[in-house]
Amino acid sequence: MKSLSIASLALVLALSGCSSADRNSENEITQQGEDKVLETEVKALEIKLGDCFFALPDDGNFSTVKTISCREGHGWQIFHQGYINNLSEYSLAGVDEETIKICDKAWDDLPRILNDSALEEYGEATLIEIYPTAGSWEEGDREVNCVIGSDTTLYYNSILDEKYQD
Numbered sequence: 001m002k003s004l005s006i007a008s009l010a011l012v013l014a015l016s017g018c019s020s021a022d023r024n025s026e027n028e029i030t031q032q033g034e035d036k037v038l039e040t041e042v043k044a045l046e047i048k049l050g051d052c053f054f055a056l057p058d059d060g061n062f063s064t065v066k067t068i069s070c071r072e073g074h075g076w077q078i079f080h081q082g083y084i085n086n087l088s089e090y091s092l093a094g095v096d097e098e099t100i101k102i103c104d105k106a107w108d109d110l111p112r113i114l115n116d117s118a119l120e121e122y123g124e125a126t127l128i129e130i131y132p133t134a135g136s137w138e139e140g141d142r143e144v145n146c147v148i149g150s151d152t153t154l155y156y157n158s159i160l161d162e163k164y165q166d
Helices: 092-113 116-121 133-136
Strands: 008-011 040-043 065-066 076-083 126-131 141-149
Touching: 076 092, 092 126, 092 141, 126 133
Parallel strands: 008 126
Antiparallel strands: 040 065, 076 141, 126 141
C-alpha cells in the first residue's frame, strides 16, 4: 500500500513591497534580466505551483521567500495550489479550516498519483500550508499553497516531474 507520513505546519504570507519576479520559459523564477535560475527572493504572493525553496522562512508570517531551481538541492516545493472561495470575510479559524481541507485532500491524493520511486524519495516529507493573512485577504488574496518537503533532506528533482507520476 502506498503511503506518506504526515506532519503539518502552517505558514502565513503577508504583503510585500519586493520587486516583481521574472520567469524563464520553464516557468522558473529568475533574477531580473537573466535566464539563469538562481536563488531569488520574491514576494510571497508571486510563488506558483512547482516553485522550489532551499528553505522556508523561520518566521511563520512572511512576505518574501527565496526560490531556487528544482534541479538544485531544495528542501521544499509547492505541489498543489487551491483557492478559498466559500468565505465571505476573513477569519483566521475559517481560513485555517479551509486551508487544511485543501491541502489534506491534495496530500491524501499523492499516493494515488506518484510512483513507488517518488513515494520512497518523499516518504519522510512534511506537509506545510501557506495561506493568506488578513492584510493579503483584503487585497483579494485567496490562494492556498500546499508545500511538501523537509528541513533535513535535499531533493534534486521536482515532485511534479512526469518520471514521478504513476
